Amino acid sequence: MTVQENSIALTGRRVVVTGGASGMGAGLVRAFPKLGANVVSMDVVEDAGAAIAKDAGAQFVACDVSEPESVKSALGQSVSLLGGLDVLIHAAGTAPGGAAEDITFATWSEVMSINATGTFLTNQAAFEHLKASGGQILNFASAAGVQGLPNKAAYSASKGAVVAWTRTVAREWARYDITVNAIAPAIWTPMYDKTRASMTPEQLAAHDAFMASAVPLGGKLGDVDEHFVPVLAFLSSIGARFITGQVFPIDGGTLMMR
Incomplete structure (x- = not known):
């Protein structure tokens, strides 16, 4: 294998994927083991999450990303199963809709606790395992968090927080050789x-x-396997180690970042 080929391979990469029981997270859990990665899927939905992971040749750990102790325990267990950590992909999220004036406090709190606080908790937990030797964190942002989305005000606000957090910790954690990037996907699920x-x-x-x-x-x-997985595979490879603080739209050109 050439240096260039090795730089984008996932062979032996130790990857944790949150939200692995459905949608894009499940797509990554199914695809990454085939690309050579060692994967642990984390999700609050245990039956589906465990079944998908087993079928894919990955492992599963139950986790509620909105709860500090659950995240800390699950990340620790996942790292033990993998024998270390190279990449965290935080895909878990929720996206209820409704007019801004009708959003209840309960809905606002749930969206923020999963999307924004979940990013904060999983990233901090991963940091503890990455700070000694570096690694990569990939968070899920959204075009909604950059330019807003009607009838998705709480979701948009939570994803705006993800963008700001990602860009800030990318600067702070660069001295530990930890890269932190976000994606803004528009994928059919x-x-x-x-x-x-x-x-x-x-x-x-x-x-x-x-x-x-x-x-x-x-x-x-876009399609999960054709359009989404290849980009995430590159961003999870050592070939992406000189990229940090970025938001990558995977959306067919809908959101043109600058």
Whole structure:
């Protein structure tokens, strides 16, 4: 294997993925072992998470990312299973909708505790295992956290916090050789299928017309395996070790960062 090939390989990389029981997190749990990585999936949904991990040749640890002790314990257990840690991918999240004026305190608190506080807790826990020898952290941001998204005010606010946190700790933790980046994905998942199924034929037609103009590449959300996994694989490889504090849209050109 050449130096260039080795720099983007995942062979032997020790990776923890949160939110591994569904959506994009599950896609990574299924894909990364095939690319040579050793993977532990963490999720609050135990049955589905454990089944997906087992089928993929990964391991599973139950975790509630909004609870400090759960995160600390689960990360410690995961690192023990892996024999160390190279990469944390924090994919766990929630995205309820609704008009801003109608958001309840309970909904606001839940979204913030999972998306924003979950990022804070998992990143801090990973830091303790990475500070001696360096490593990589990948957080899940969103276009909503950069430019806002109507009817997703709490979600947008939480993802704005993820962006600000990521850029700040990227500066602070660089001296430990820890890189911290975020992605802003627009990927087709089972959750999106449910959203589409809840629309009337008229709403679906309007939505698809909007997507056709909003996504320059293809006019629709991307595919997990074709469009999403390859980018995450690179960002989890040692070839990405000179990149930090960035937000990478994986969205067909919808959000053009600058």
